[in-house]
Amino acid sequence: MHIPDGYLSPVTCAALYGGAAPFWYVALRKTRKLLFTRLVPLISVFAAFSFVIMMFNIPIPGGTTAHPLGVGIASIVLGPWASILALSTALFIQAFFFGDGGVTALGANCFNMAIVGSLIAWVIYRLVAGRSSITSSRRVVAAALGGYLAINGAALCAAIELGLQPHFFKSATGAPLYAPYPLSIAIPAIMIGHLTFAGLAELVVTGGVVAYLQRANPVLLRFTAPGVPMPHDEAQPAAMTGWRAARPLWTAVGLLMVLAPLGLLAAGKAWGEWSVRDFSNPGVRQQIARTSRNVAPPAAAPRGLERLSNVWTAPFPDYSPSFVRSAAFGYILSAMFGIGSIILLSVLAGWIARKVRPGPARAPAHTEEG
Amino acid sequence: MAAKHRGKRGFLERTTASFVDALEHAFYAEQTARAEGLMQRLDPRVKLVGILALIVPAAASRSFAVIAGLFAVAVVLAALSHVSFAVLLKRVWIAVLLFTGVIALPAPFVTPGSVVYHLPWTGWRVTAQGLASAGYLVLRVETAATLCVLLVLTTPWNHVLKALRVLRVPAVMVTILGMTYRYLFLVLQSAHDMFESRRSRMIGNLTGRERRRVAASSAGVLMSKTFDLSNDVYLAMQSRGYRGEVALLDDFRIGRLDWAMLAGFTLVSIAAFWWGL
DSSP: OOOOOOOOOOOHHHHHHHHHHHHHHHHHHHHHHGGGGGGGHHHHHHHHHHHTTEEEEEEEETTEEEOOHHHOOOOOOOHHHHHHHHHHHHHHHHHHOOOOOOOOOOOHHHIIIIIIHHHHHHHHHHHTTTTOTTTTTHHHHHHHHHHHHHHHHHHHHHHHHHHHHHOBOTTTOOEEEEEEEOOOHHHHHHHHIIIIIIIHHHHHHHHHHHHHHHHHHHEEEESSSSSOOTOOOOOOOOOOOEEEHHHHHHHHHHHHHHHHHHHHHOSSSSSSSSOOOGOHHHHHHHHHHHHHTHHHHHHHOHHHHHHHTTOOOSSSOOOOOHHHHHHHHHHHHHHHHHHHHHHHHHHHHHHHHHHOOOOTTOGGGGOOOO | OOOOOOSOOOOOHHHHHHHHHHHHHHHHHHHTSSOOOOHHHHHHHHHHHHHHHHHHHHHOOOOOHHHHHHHHHHHHHHHHHHOOOOHHHIIIIHHHHIIIIHTTTTHHHHOOOEEEEEETTTOEEEHHHHHHHHHHHHHHHHHHHHHHHHHHHHSOOOHHHGGGGTTOOOOHHHHHHHHHHHHHHHHHHHHHHHHHHHHOOOOSSOOOHHHHHHHHHHHHHHHHHHHHHHHHHHHHHHHHHSSSSSOOOOOOOOOOHHHHHHHHHHHHHHHHHHOOO
């Protein structure tokens, strides 16, 4: 699933770097606040672990082996934010140093695997595990399911990115410039492998490691199980996931991103935002009159407006429908829409998780003892 | 992440083999980075920016000639920097062909367009557009991968990371990347030792279920070790006065050759954009 350079257009790469950037920013800020001086050693060593785990050959039923991604277990042990940082670090070293995955596609790879993967794994794990005890087998199932869905979510993102390329980027003769297969081929081709082999490898590793940690080192599982008593309880640390504090912000950002394309596509003009051309367009003239208490607009554009309109031309002149139809821009809009939807879904899932399982997410240590 | 059919070697052998492969790659990179070549003499920042300035037009160009030209530039730079073609052939060119070439193989048959050839017996149609798209993909990937490998093979990794500051990567991320690389080999080594010792104690074949248990437990053990290691590193850092602030020494100096090569990279990049778009 590591997309190399040359499979995605630079526009797609830039959009996905842009999509990943806010997550990196928030992840760095949050983990810094929670871990402070521990941030550097913990994330670096864990990134090294993530790197090595991706080299494991996991035997899966049927006699074949596949490489896991390790995103499920990283997210369950570290929480989603630290997991995003650790996985991105590992992906960076893979791309630059080992040539596994492209440099221009690094944003896309981090977005798919580190960000989407970590968030899905964490949400599913928290939802399914509920308030079950640290050593309950429900946690193993939750982890396995989280890992399986995380890698498939990441693969689906990659498949969509690759599958969109031939729809939008073609040479003058119609030859696809980047990944050549349309969505109808790319999605099944990638998903079949991940729903079976790679997904199973991830399922085995995530579930297996959680089962192992329950026996050998349950302390590592308590970060993402706040409020759940430990077998031999010591002081509970605060949850590593400070999701709640930023929830309103994320809801707003998600809503904005989802609604932004709708705003651009909406018919009609904002009152007062008429351009020179609108004054000579009978349809728009009627619209202006209707929204101006039936006062007809002047027959010609005001001369000042006409003069000023020539001074500066915006990169996207007017909200004309032509640029929305332009493939590249339309694609960025849909990417934005997609990211917005993901954020909203994550916020919603987190909210449901809390409703289903009411409990103090960040309760002070002493209340947990009894 | 591709699933592979189990050959004669079991998963333990395959996993150890990939560990050794990674170590070999790193060892070779460190060796060539010390050689006396053109790229090795450049300031890492110039190299990083220059290589990126060539990768982006290689990814954006619509002209075969321009992408091929950028590939030629990469080959010339490799020759001037004592990077062995045998290594490039094995690590990049053939590796890319085996992966991307296979992926691109069906493209000439499934891409709609003007038919240029009918495959005998099967009657499959080969389209010009399909051939072009397969060509674009393979050529692009080969060029970008060669350029990227060139950067890594001629620059010590710590210098690559410090050069990232030019691209405004936060200092704390640069430190994390550097430490990750350092501990990568420690974790690789301990994973390798775990698998080797496991192998040396095995006299028969494991069942599928047992194999999965071994793999998952090994990952779990490795994770526990990782956490202990991170605690040790943390304490060691603290005892040496680490208080959470990261400072990087900026000891790079740009000389005349650097300016000349920077100009060269810029010119090639602009030319590639000019003719390629």
